[in-house]
Amino acid sequence: MKGSMEEILRFVERNDAFSIISHVAPDGDTIGSGTALSRILRRLGKRTENVCCDQVPDAYKFIPGAEEILLPEDARGFDAVIAVDCADKGRLGSAEGIFDRAGVTANIDHHGTNATYADNNMIEETAACAELIYRLGRALGAEIDAETANCLFAAIVTDTGSFAYSNVTKDTMTIAGELIASGADNSLINRLVYHNEPAGKVKMHAYALERLHLYSEGRIAIAMLTESEMETFGPEAYTEGIVEKLRDIDTVEIAAFLRQKGRDVKVSLRAKKYADVARVAAS
């Protein structure tokens, strides 16, 4: 670990009001870690606010407390500030001013590249930042209630692809199990995160996948959408996930999804282990 849990424990003890900052383009881990930390600190009688420079995406609005997250211009900016799941200061986005004006700062994160940019740091390479928040909550003696458990479970599920990524460890699973015992609804969270899509997105994916082309005995899969085809179904963001579905075809080693953007064509590439997509993309 870079830094230590002890310095975070002392930092919490010595302060009364905390601004907790989640990163730009927030994902489930930074939202769930931030809201859970807020609930833990409030249990200890502290005041908190959650801040993020971007709106919470619809997909993560179900996380308890997500509705209370403030834009930097609406935040009070307490004297003690904590960045969660932020590998470097740039990840704070326009909330960086709140961090810079703080009397004292903390940095809780699970990215190995984190350069411990705060006064107090707790950095360990876990599958999700939420694992560190859970361990901190236990060390602080705060009860992990069902809503806090849901925040943390949602964070872990989103950062691990529902325990499918190779970053998952025995500790990840053990903590997730303890969260279920504390009342986390693993079934509902999985449905909300992975089985809850707009009809337009389902149809856009179907339209693209029905027209997929296979080359080299099925080892290469290509699908494409023109701008006008996309507009029939919904926003460009709905294309998220198409290239992964191409890669998931049993024979496929390299998948490419092409979409028109004005006079340009954007290309998304994915590979199974045998192919080196970085080299293909560079050529």
Add this chain to the structure above:
Amino acid sequence: MKGSMEEILRFVERNDAFSIISHVAPDGDTIGSGTALSRILRRLGKRTENVCCDQVPDAYKFIPGAEEILLPEDARGFDAVIAVDCADKGRLGSAEGIFDRAGVTANIDHHGTNATYADNNMIEETAACAELIYRLGRALGAEIDAETANCLFAAIVTDTGSFAYSNVTKDTMTIAGELIASGADNSLINRLVYHNEPAGKVKMHAYALERLHLYSEGRIAIAMLTESEMETFGPEAYTEGIVEKLRDIDTVEIAAFLRQKGRDVKVSLRAKKYADVARVAAS
């Protein structure tokens, strides 16, 4: 628990050769539990064979030891016989004769309805039968090597939808974590089970979903395929999963997938919590 782990421990100790039977229409849990139990018993110096009355589906052929599973007519039929993941004797299918001719029988299962039909039983309502096999392996003092861990992890992943079903407990997660520590490749197993489909199936789903119809402000989704449409893409079995994808649309409460079968129409129905599909299906 119905029965006890102790009677299975004594049964293992008193016998030298075991036929382990997986259930008809085998799933990942019965295959992974059976192959893991075989590896555990061999570690203890016992002889074993694995038996199933149906061929292992392609999707589960990656499970270590799946290639050694015998049809009942090819099995030796040892004196000691163990049924795994079989809620009742009928689940043995045409392997029931091996069970009936045994000198002594055991029944390891996680279905609450199990009527303890063997001489020795270990029945507890866990998420997967593999949890019981793991606990038994530990109690027997057998090393859980990486391949055994992969068998058991595959079994748990398939019976829990990758830890997404409401049957998952703290124990399920803890055991899965211990399996990862023992070398189970959670990432590869997830890819093989959930991200590995024939192109024809992907195209069949896309064809059906692109043509889905929504009714009642998006609360009802319907898709359909004629026999000739299905034949364009692949076998009828490829329709598996279409109705769940309809249900996963955010606005949908009831999903129906209709497919032509000669002069009949087969209907698959799914609902989110608000709707009572059983009543709809009966009317």
